[in-house]
Amino acid sequence: MEQFQWLHRHGVHHMGSTLMGHRSPQVDQAFTLVELLVAAAIGTVVLAATASVLISQMRMTSKFYTAGQVQQDLLRLHRFLLAETNEACAFQLGSTSLTSCGAACTQTGSSELRLLVPITTSVNSDPTAAASLETIVYRLSGNNLLRSGPRILSSGALDTTAANDQTDVLVIDNVNTFTPTLSADCNILTLALRLNVPGTTDTVPPSTAGAEVFTLRAGTRVFN
Numbered sequence: 001m002e003q004f005q006w007l008h009r010h011g012v013h014h015m016g017s018t019l020m021g022h023r024s025p026q027v028d029q030a031f032t033l034v035e036l037l038v039a040a041a042i043g044t045v046v047l048a049a050t051a052s053v054l055i056s057q058m059r060m061t062s063k064f065y066t067a068g069q070v071q072q073d074l075l076r077l078h079r080f081l082l083a084e085t086n087e088a089c090a091f092q093l094g095s096t097s098l099t100s101c102g103a104a105c106t107q108t109g110s111s112e113l114r115l116l117v118p119i120t121t122s123v124n125s126d127p128t129a130a131a132s133l134e135t136i137v138y139r140l141s142g143n144n145l146l147r148s149g150p151r152i153l154s155s156g157a158l159d160t161t162a163a164n165d166q167t168d169v170l171v172i173d174n175v176n177t178f179t180p181t182l183s184a185d186c187n188i189l190t191l192a193l194r195l196n197v198p199g200t201t202d203t204v205p206p207s208t209a210g211a212e213v214f215t216l217r218a219g220t221r222v223f224n
Contacts, residue, residue: 085216088115105186113138189216
């Protein structure tokens with residue numbers, strides 16, 4: 001009893017509660033299972049949304065890249081046809097080939113384009129003589145543009161050996177529109193072209209715009 005009175009006189013009457021306070025158990029603030037499940041669900045939704053945006057952006061980038069490639073293909077096709085038509089002396093549409101450079105031609109009504117090309121082995125030969133003429137045929141099969149006629153050598157010149165002629169060689173695929181029309185003198189070709197963008201419903205040029213129109217002129221050239 002005296003001990004407690006001594007403690008009380010010396011201001012230590014809160015000692016017991018203070019010591020008990022230091023020894024009281026700590027309550028941890030942990031997450032419950034429900035909270036963890038809710039957090040996981042929210043995280044999953046956020047992750048899915050982020051992935052969706054990334055995939056959408058990747059597809060859009062790929063789409064633009066592919067459309068750009070198709071635009072380049074269209075320009076390359078134009079350059080290729082420009083070189084071919086410069087070798088021709090006349091154009092014809094349909095399944096019948098011209099027999100001479102000055103003959104009348106079919107001007108509309110077919111997507112099959114024929115180029116009458118002088119092929120000579122001598123500078124003194126008449127390039128417009130019937131024996132020196134070859135026909136290059138372009139036709140659409142499905143979405144494939146095919147070429148038949150003299151083989152193209154690695155130099156870019158046409159093979160003068162008729163036995164080496166090729167049939168239905170693929171020039172370009174994914175062709176949406178290939179519509180040729182000719183002038184009355186059979187020397188000017190107006191060609192409407194449109195290509196499909198692979199893996200999409202888009203086209204180059206877009207379907208909401210007109211097709212790409214090229215005007216090509218026949219020219220006579222002698223191959224040596």
